[in-house]
Every structure is written in structure tokens, then in C-alpha cells.
Amino acid sequence: MTADVSYAVRTGTATVEIPVSGPDEVDAALAGAAAAAPMIAATPPAERASWLGAIAGALDENSDRLIEIADRETGLGVDRLRMEVGRTSAQLRYYAEVAGEGSYLDATIDTEGTGLARVRVPLGPVAVFGASNFPFAFSVLGTDTASALAAGCPVVVKGHPAHPELSQELARLTQDALAGTSAPAGLFALVTGFAAGERLVRAEHTAAVAFTGSQQAGLALWRIANEREVVIPVFAEMGTVNPVVVTPSGATRIDEIAEGFVDSFSRGAGQYCTKPGLLFVPAGADATTRIAEALRRLAPSAWMLTRPIATAAATGVAELLAAGAVAIAEVPGPSDGWSVDTTLLRVPIDKLRPGSRLLAECFGPVAIVVEYREPAELDRALASLQGTLAAAVQTGGVDDPEVPRLVAMLGGLAGRVAVDEWPTGVAVSWAQQHGGPWPATTAPATTSVGAGALARFTRPVAYQHVPDAALPPALRAGNPWRLPRRVDGVLVNPG
Structure with a gap:
């Protein structure tokens, strides 16, 4: 292909062609x-924070x-997208604050003995590699880009074909915003x-990859790396089927x-990676009928992000x-446009076995209800599930x-794990x-959202009996970056 094509999802018509990058450009x-x-x-973290602040301001x-x-490119609606833009600029500023606070660097000093x-x-x-389903918050200027920049790494983003025109506009905005700061050329590119x-992924200069999307694409990048x-x-944050359990008293x-x-x-x-796709309910609670009635009453209906996603959802059902x-x-x-039916399915619990298609994600407005008769039966079914991003319990109260x-x-x-809440939302905290x-995910010890996200793009280095002037600023005696540090086992905050 010579271009990424921008489509209006509500009609399926092509609107703009964005030329793809050649090898020399990459x-x-x-x-x-x-x-x-x-x-x-x-660069001191506080100064890097100002770069992120400039990008956030330009976004607003x-x-x-x-x-x-x-x-036009996603069909997600103006109200939803306005909220997402606000979240994106807020998380840019949040990661700037985390960088400036400095504890993510885990500066640790032994003044005696080991040196x-x-x-x-x-x-x-x-x-x-950004996601299709959050064109602002998990894409060009999403949490991966923001946390990598905050951690002190330059970023090269691969624009998403589900919103290629938006990706280009966000890149231009970012370059213009950074031009008015102390940021060096090379900090950001698309x-x-x-x-x-x-x-x-194959290039010698690339030191790490951050990805949000499907298992198929994420594992392909992981294999190449x-x-x-x-x-x-x-x-890679890829997602699977997120289970929710309704307890007997919760019914x-x-x-x-x-x-x-x-x-x-x-x-x-x-089209959320945290969608609750599998609901376990007590048998005899008439839950399946009630959920079906709720679906017909609420009648949700929306467009899919791309033609391939719509096709994959229909195939998945x-x-x-x-x-x-x-x-x-x-x-x-x-x-009109790209859409599928919102579908509620029921599955007998004895069909949930490791490796079954019933336990694999179907990305779209599709969910499965499963009835269980006793705790042991529920436990066996839960033991068959893959690792997942989120899970929830719906209870009868605090004493359940x-x-x-x-x-x-x-x-x-x-x-x-959430209790008496749904797992869909992901707070930046x-x-x-x-x-x-x-x-x-490919790295279970890490998080792609929140303060811990910065740690992905760093590695620890120990310096032994190194002269003060040769140490990184974060470890020098004068603490020029004004960081919290652990000195001889005691946490010391800057005065």
C-alpha cells in the first residue's frame, strides 16, 4: 500500500489519503x-515536564x-471525544507531574561500606503503536507516548490506519508545540x-516498543522483537475476556x-479492552432473562471503528x-456504514474449557452469560480462563x-479487580x-496507565565508588534535581 486511507465510518466512504512512510523516512x-x-x-525531569505541558496546551x-x-474517522461521537481530549491533555500533565516528582527514578544511595x-x-x-479505539488517549499522544517522554525517552509513533488524518494532525500539533520549548529535535516523530x-521494531536504534491493540498484532511485534x-x-497491552461474577446474594x-x-x-x-465479556450468574436467579430484557430496553447501537473490526466481530459471533x-x-x-448487532449469548458452564473459542475475546458489542450452580463449579470455570486485564465481583453488600x-x-x-463496579473505565492515578x-500483556509486571507506566522505559544502573562529578545528577551529593532518594535505607525528601 502507498497510502493509509481515511474513511468516514458512518458511510464507509473514503475521504483522505495519507502517504505511507518510506524506509528513508523511518x-x-x-x-x-x-x-x-x-x-x-x-534534561532535568522538571524541564521535560514543561515539554509535556506545552503539548497539552496545544491539544486543548x-x-x-x-x-x-x-x-468522522471513528464515529465515537462529539461528546465522547470531547471527554477523551480532556482526559488526554490531563494525562499529559499528570505524567509531567510524575516526572517532576521523581520517585520513579528510585534513586538509592549507600554512603558507607559498599559505595x-x-x-x-x-x-x-x-x-x-497506538490503539484504534481511543484516538486521543491511547494513540499518538496517548499514555504510552506521554509516559515515555516523561521518563526521558524520545518517541517515534506509528500512526494508526483507523484514524490516519487525525494522527497526522496530532503529530503536526506536537511538533509545533515543542518548537517553542527547549526540547531537542528528534524528541518526537510520526x-x-x-x-x-x-x-x-527491527531497527537498531529502537530500544523498546509500546503497543495497545489486538493479541494478533501485539504478539507479531513481540515475535519480531x-x-x-x-x-x-x-x-504490549492486548486484553482478553474480562470476567464478572455475580454472587448468590448479589443476585x-x-x-x-x-x-x-x-x-x-x-x-x-x-470496543474497549476492559469490556466485561463474560458474566457468571447464579442459576435460578432469572438473570439471563433480565439481562436480555435490559439489552432490548436500552437498545445500544453504534458504529465500529473500521471495516475489518466489524467483519471480525460478526465472524466472532x-x-x-x-x-x-x-x-x-x-x-x-x-x-449505514460499518456496524454489527449488539449480541447477548448464553453458554452452559461445562463448555468452558481451556483453549475453547468461548474463552477468546470477541472485540465488539458481544457478551456471554454463564449460569453456575455451586461455588466449586464456578471455581473450575474461573480456573479455565486466560490472564486478563480486569475482573469484577457484583455482591450483595459489604458483608457478602x-x-x-x-x-x-x-x-x-x-x-x-473491582467490587460492585464495572471494569470498563481506567483511571490515570x-x-x-x-x-x-x-x-x-507481554510484560505482566508493568502497567501502561498510571504513575508506574514510566518505569517501563527505564532500567536500573548501579554505580560503585564513582566520583560525585561522574555520577548522574539524580545521585550527586547536592541532589540538583531535587528528588526524593533513599539514603542508607532511609527515604529522604528534598528540603
């Missing part, structure tokens, strides 16, 4: 990033124009096209739970039916006796963990 972007990397790493100032493009001092240092150029993405002569880390709230479940699994046409699921309610999607056992079991499966066991 190599030039990476060479610029590699040349800038030492300067960026040596140009939001109306950007939302118009994004709405050791340790600090985390930036990895170098990061290749970022390339486009499938071949450009593969070249990014592991085939290199010098293997590099791939931080007394079944009407409330039914509406919440429908709203959560159909939000954004089911057919595969689930062939694997033993039964359709119990459907709501038609929009008649099933909650401790279920939270402990789900904690072994998921990166985040200090305590957030947006990750999970394989195959939800």
Missing part, C-alpha cells in the same frame, strides 16, 4: 531520536478541529504504514446489575455460536461472604495497574 526519524536521546536523558487549544476529524548508588536511566528511543511499523540480534522489550440486585452490564459491555460498541453458545437477545446496529474468596481468585487472573498476566 530511518531518519530513528536517527534523530537516537541523536537526541542522551540530551533528553540528561485545537480540540474543536481535532474532534471534528476524529468523529553503591543506583538509579533508573532511560532506555532510549521508544516505538509507540511514521505511517504497515511496513514502517515493522521497520521500527525477539528475533532481533539485540532483543528489546515489547510492552438480589439483578435488575441493577443487568442494566450496568449492558451499558458496560456495549459501551463504544464493545458466528464462531461462538458454532462453539456452543446460544443467542438470547440482539439489537441491530446502524443501517463470597467476596474475599472471589477477589483472591480473580486477583490471580487479572491486573485489576498513582495506584492504577493496567496490565495483567499473559496473554493480556
Whole structure:
């Protein structure tokens, strides 16, 4: 292909062609990033924070124009996209604050005996592959880009073909915003096209890869990175089926739970990596009927992000039916453009076995209800699930006796466990963990959202009996970056 084509999803018509990047363009972007990397790493975190602030300000100032493009390319709606722009500029500023605070560097000093001092240092150029479903918050200027820049790494983003015009506009905005700061050339670049993405991962200068998207694409990048002569880390957030369990006493709230479940699994046409795709309910609670009624009453209907995603969702439903699921309610999607029906399925619990298609993600407005008769039966079914990003328990209240056992079991499966909430939303905060066991992510010990996201793009280095002047600024006696540091085992905050 010579161009990424921008489509209006509500009609399926092509609007703009964005030329893809050739090998020379990719190599030039990476060479610029590699040349800038030492300067960026040596820049005080507070100064790097000002670069992110400038980008956030430019995003806010140009939001109306950007939302118009994004709405045409994604069909997500102006209200949703306006909220997402606000989230994106806020998370840029948040990661700037985390960088300035400095504890992510884990500066640790032994003043006696060993003569050791340790600090985390930036990895170098990061290749970022954004997501289709969040064109602002997880794409060109999303959490991967923001946390990598905050951590002191230059970034080369591969623009997403689901919103190529928006990707180009965001890149131009970023370059213009950075031109008015102290940021060196090479801090940020955008390339486009499938071949450009593969070249990014294979390139000598690339030090790490950050990806949000499907298992198929994420694992392909992971394999390429592991085939290199010098293997590099791939931080891929891919998602699987996120389970929700309704306890026996929780079934007394079944009407409330039914509406919440429908709203959560159909939000954004089911195109969330945290969509609750599998709901376990007690047998005899009439839950399946109530959820089907809620689906028909709420009647969610929205466009899919791309033609291939719509096709894959329809194919996925057919595969689930062939694997033993039964359709119990459907709501038609929009008649024009790219859409699929919102579909609720029921599956007998004894069909949930490791490796079954019933336990694989169907990205779209599709969810499965499973009835269980006793705790042991539920536990066996949960044990068959893959690792996942999030899980939840819907309870009968704070004294529900099933909650401790279920939270402990789900904690072994998921990166985040919610109680009496739905897992769809992902807050940007200090305590957030947006990750999970394989195959939800390729790096289960990391998070792609929250303060911990910066650590992905650094590695610890220890310096032994190194003269003060030769140490990184974070470890020097005068603490010029004004960081919190652990000295001889005691945490010391700057005065």
C-alpha cells in the first residue's frame, strides 16, 4: 500500500489519503531520536515536564478541529471525544507531574561500606503503536507516548490506519508545540504504514516498543522483537475476556446489575479492552432473562471503528455460536456504514474449557452469560480462563461472604479487580495497574496507565565508588534535581 486511507465510518466512504512512510523516512526519524536521546536523558525531569505541558496546551487549544476529524474517522461521537481530549491533555500533565516528582527514578544511595548508588536511566528511543479505539488517549499522544517522554525517552509513533488524518494532525500539533520549548529535535516523530511499523521494531536504534491493540498484532511485534540480534522489550497491552461474577446474594440486585452490564459491555460498541465479556450468574436467579430484557430496553447501537473490526466481530459471533453458545437477545446496529448487532449469548458452564473459542475475546458489542450452580463449579470455570486485564465481583453488600474468596481468585487472573463496579473505565492515578498476566500483556509486571507506566522505559544502573562529578545528577551529593532518594535505607525528601 502507498497510502493509509481515511474513511468516514458512518458511510464507509473514503475521504483522505495519507502517504505511507518510506524506509528513508523511518530511518531518519530513528536517527534523530537516537541523536537526541542522551540530551533528553540528561534534561532535568522538571524541564521535560514543561515539554509535556506545552503539548497539552496545544491539544486543548485545537480540540474543536481535532474532534471534528476524529468523529468522522471513528464515529465515537462529539461528546465522547470531547471527554477523551480532556482526559488526554490531563494525562499529559499528570505524567509531567510524575516526572517532576521523581520517585520513579528510585534513586538509592549507600554512603558507607559498599559505595553503591543506583538509579533508573532511560532506555532510549521508544516505538509507540497506538490503539484504534481511543484516538486521543491511547494513540499518538496517548499514555504510552506521554509516559515515555516523561521518563526521558524520545518517541517515534506509528500512526494508526483507523484514524490516519487525525494522527497526522496530532503529530503536526506536537511538533509545533515543542518548537517553542527547549526540547531537542528528534524528541518526537510520526511514521505511517504497515511496513514502517515493522521497520521500527527491527531497527537498531529502537530500544523498546509500546503497543495497545489486538493479541494478533501485539504478539507479531513481540515475535519480531525477539528475533532481533539485540532483543528489546515489547510492552504490549492486548486484553482478553474480562470476567464478572455475580454472587448468590448479589443476585438480589439483578435488575441493577443487568442494566450496568449492558451499558458496560456495549459501551463504544464493545470496543474497549476492559469490556466485561463474560458474566457468571447464579442459576435460578432469572438473570439471563433480565439481562436480555435490559439489552432490548436500552437498545445500544453504534458504529465500529473500521471495516475489518466489524467483519471480525460478526465472524466472532458466528464462531461462538458454532462453539456452543446460544443467542438470547440482539439489537441491530446502524443501517449505514460499518456496524454489527449488539449480541447477548448464553453458554452452559461445562463448555468452558481451556483453549475453547468461548474463552477468546470477541472485540465488539458481544457478551456471554454463564449460569453456575455451586461455588466449586464456578471455581473450575474461573480456573479455565486466560490472564486478563480486569475482573469484577457484583455482591450483595459489604458483608457478602463470597467476596474475599472471589477477589483472591480473580486477583490471580487479572491486573485489576473491582467490587460492585464495572471494569470498563481506567483511571490515570498513582495506584492504577493496567496490565495483567499473559496473554493480556507481554510484560505482566508493568502497567501502561498510571504513575508506574514510566518505569517501563527505564532500567536500573548501579554505580560503585564513582566520583560525585561522574555520577548522574539524580545521585550527586547536592541532589540538583531535587528528588526524593533513599539514603542508607532511609527515604529522604528534598528540603
